[in-house]
Amino acid sequence: MKNIIVFIVLLAFLGCTGQKEQAKVSGTSAKDVSAKAVDKVRFEPIDPARTDVDPNKIDYEVFNIGEAHIGNVKRYTYNVVVTQRLTKVDFEKIAQTVYEKAKKDTPFNALAVGFYDYPEFLREGYRLGWAEFAPNGKWADAMTVKTGNYSSIKMTSHLETPNWDNAITYQEAIILTEFYKLASELSKNAKTGEELNEAEQKATDAITKKYQISPEAFDEIFFRSIGIMPW
Secondary structure (H helix, E strand, O other): OHHHHHHHHHHHHHHHOOOOOOOOOOOOOOOOOEEOOOOOOOOOOOOOOOOOOOOOOOEEEEEEEEEOOEOOEOEEEEEEEEOOOOOHHHHHHHHHHHHHHHHHHOOOOEEEEEEEOOHHHOOOOOOOOEEEEEEOOOHHHHHHOOOOOOOOEEEEEEOOOOOHHHOOOHHHHHHHHHHHHHHHHHHOOOOOHHHHHHHHHHHHHHHHHHHOOOHHHHHHHHHHHHOOOOO
């Protein structure tokens, strides 16, 4: 089971490496949604002991913006890092706020807002779900409207409240992202399932040795991480 999951994650990791990053932008302040830059080194988004988070505000950062254009059809992906234990409703509020801000920044045909608990996971796919703003709520319909015409745009939500009991720490995020990167490098020439398994095992051995943790402890981190979402 783990081998299949690793393979899927690696596909997402490789698929995101070509994403064009642009300059960071600030989030948009609203009545109950505020933007706040996060400290990348100290970043611990779901630690209940934190005292620097205002429970009456939702803090987030648009970490980078990717492009998925087709010719003159402008489609953007906004990658958002959050710092709190948010609900589905919270995520949708942020997505709506990002969408409204984006309309003022640059014209587009469609926009996706993806969520993450750590910026280190930006190459892993939308860890905490995503929302799409597109004509008729369909990403593929972006080419049917004029750029900057938002009259038919609807939000399609792929968001749920995460299983925050499965949240990982910053150190565990580093361990996992290093594992995914190494496993990706070791498996790039693999042609069979056996070769993929060997690459995964070599990556596991290297990471557990580097961080002096047992294979069982690594597996616990791995499965807890992928269990953060209910799907």
